[in-house]
Amino acid sequence: MTAPENVKAWFAEQKWKPLAFQLQCWQAYAKGKSGFVNAPTGSGKTYALWGGIIQQALDHPPKKGLQALWITPLKALAVEIQQATQRMSTTFDPNWKVDLRTGDTSASHRSKQRQKPNFGLVTTPESLHLLLGSKDHQKYFANLRCIIIDEWHELMGSKRGVQVELALAYLKSFLPQLQVWGISATIGNLDLAQEILLGSEVHQAVRIVSERKKNIKVKSLVPKNMERFPWRGHLGLHLLPEVVKVVRRSRSTLVFTNTRAQCEIWFQRLLDAHPDWAGQMAMHHGSMNKETRLWVEEALRNDALKLVVCTSSLDLGVDFSPVESCIQVGSPKGVGRFLQRAGRSGHQPGASSTIYFLPTHAMELIEALALQTAIQKNSIEDRIPYLNSYDVLLQFLMTLAVGDGFVPQQLFPIIQRTFCYQTLTPETWQWCLNFIRQGSQSLENYDEYKKITVDDSGRYRVANRSIAMRHRMTIGTIVSDADLLVKYQKGGFIGTIEEWFVAKLVPGDVFTFGGKNLELIKIQNNQVLVKKSKAKKAKIPAWMGGRMSFSAHLSELLRETFYQLEATESKEKQALEPVLEQQKKQSILPKTDELLIETFPSREGYHAVFYPFEGYAIHMAMASIVSYRLSLLSPTSFSLAYNDYGFELLSDTPIDLQGLLDNELLSPQDVIPDLRTGINISEMARRKFRDIAVIGGLVFQGTPSQPIKSKHLQSSSQLFFEVFKDYEPDNLLYQQALDETFEHDMEQGRLLQAFVRMNKQQIRWIETHQPTPFSFPLITDRLRGKMSSESVEDRIRKMYLQLEKDGSS
């Protein structure tokens, strides 16, 4: 068979007709342009880009070496793209192969790719940085014509997006002709997304929009006759029969859960309910081993599975045409994410997608209504990019230093060309250089800090081999808790599990993992050795994972939905009715211009619960500010809880709410200074700091397969946080933790608006005798913050210790 003449002919051979936006892409690409494609998954975006690249290669035969680089956020996606692109390009020339390079690629394969680069390479931001950290990488990239950033909307709001920005600026510095193309699904701030990716070229670049709109339907799973919806709970298992019904009538179904624990439990319960589905159902989450995950993905594509229970691990792009229905268990926390998940189904052209929302507790029914509105209006939230992430910059400097090294004067303008570091000052730049070179800002002669050496030409390099190796292992910005390998004692790797869960188990305990019941034999050398168990009862690993907040956008929709609730007629409202009745009996349903505050005593202390409906992150800041202001009236200690609807202050002494109202402590005045002064800040920044310390190279966690060998170097980021707070509070990484807490999580502007709104509302202070349905999820929350204006001595004198229980182990 002879090769087709051109890309259009190839399309014709496949019996495809190029879509308008694909033709536009090919044209723009042929003109040497960079561009930005706004297209959802399953729209034919891969060939829109790859077609242009191939046509150019046909028109202008390429030199040897790597021509096109495709960056994708997910390994699973990478496989898909590599197959699709290679299929097209090798019909034209058998030598135009496409390589795949991810964290799963073996070392020998990687070095083969390095020595004999193929036509294309599909990889992740992390693996791209590893390439930039290798010797002679400029030679490797010398003939690169094009770089494509796929699913940019996914990367942009994360530090992986910053990694992409840095890599692009750096590549363009020695490849001035490089064509840069981004692909993004629709998000609120699409223009900004394009600007960040294409930088100074944004004005010459083209924007191409695929006109295919998906028809998405949202249905809530609400049983017709349900006595009472639970007030809290995160599993939603009471709706299992409804899920079974959906699965029965669909060709295949994806059940999305928010945590891996939820995923394991749902899988187990569905299997218990339907043992006959055993061969047709599977589970998919990030802790499972690669082979199993790949097998599940393949089976989904081949229509061999009826049901897959998964987490965000299956969120993105991968095309699973046979999937007919998606079910979202619990709040998706954002419209964009919900749409993405809905997009997993109905991939066939013209098919509409149906996503079922399964509320796990009463309040989520309101969310279901808000989501329906959002999808009707196709209104999706912004992705907020990171600014001045010193941790990622320090990591990048080290990455270059372990490769060919860098000269600061040459690199500085390149870094400044990125969106993230556009305001980087020469002083801060010098701070970063000092940090990696001498580990501090003043050079002390007694100091033995060793990381980077500067050679005679002023080039920064890493001379020490073990430091270089350690750095290569840590490249990346996704930080998770320490993971341990789970293995059968007889051999065979099953997956990884978070250390803190295993720490709670003793040998002989049975736990569920990857859908199997396993008995713990022992933990040694960071490996969890297990054997299969026949036991019926098992502990289920509860992966921590980050707690997500509502986007500003969804909060607004939620507020509107809530305030209009009384006037709405829907089955969700109907299901909610008993809860609303109970709430009204004990307290009130606040109206648009009302702020509800409930106070009541309990065995635990004195509670005050506020309901601004602003989303988790804003409530966290509000709780901190309000408790701080209250604590100025008299020395008090508070324990704080927050969710997407409101926040709770809990104290061991009665809360002076009258004092709060009399002194106008809900005023928007001085909100930001009060937030900064509140002692609680360092509590909130602590978690941020953990990630920053790992990314910035302060702490080395080791990897599951290569844990820290030297005991003398073991330490935790917690300890680092404490010593920075006490000894070096002006350290930029420490400051960054504080800044990220404010700007990224809380969005100061939004916080201020929230206080302005709250201040205009009429206060409805209700003293109740017991928890209301609204307050119940808050007061039972175990994940809490604190705020105190008492001296440590006074606090400690009031506190106590619990005796260890007999026979506990």
Next chain:
Amino acid sequence: MTLKIVQQTFELLPQGAVYWQEQKALLLADVHLGKVSHFRKNGYAIPAQIQFSFYQKMEQLLTAHNVEKIFFLGDLFHSDRNAEWDRFVAWNQSLSQQTILVKGNHDILPTKVLEQSGLFVVTEWMEKNILLTHHPTDRSGSFNFSGHIHPGVRLQGAGRQRLKVPCFFHQPNQMILPAFGDFTGLHLLQPKAGDRVYALTGEAVVEIKIVA
């Protein structure tokens, strides 16, 4: 906080040390000197100033109490030889007090090197039925002071108050000292019946109420 133990008088000090009145001796455990430099030498940018907090605290203690002997209950030096060791040697040689090191698992410098600094090096020390060791040791007829554990407790209070603090952990026949060094971390313990816990608040030593 002053305690009478086997007819001897011990003062638990807020810095985390113990003053033994009859012997005019200061006991402290797990200083982990050298750890900061060891980390820095390996490319971890820990604030270099931490290394000086030991000397500041020692000066306070030696001014406030009449000390003739200083007992380090192990893990004095957390590294092989580095610049911090030289600073310690200079300090040690300038002291008028006798310094005794009960060797711990992190003290990997050769005994000869340790002794050259002026330290008297032992594996344990027994005096007036008081046994000083690095690892907690249960020996009949004696009361044991030790380190190694870096004890801490998680306190709770009304209104879901929680607080993690370092402490002296007092068991029927022994007292585990908190880590004296600043870059050391905590190991949380839970008391059994008969145990007593004295928490360090920064300013004071406070005995904690233990409930069943």
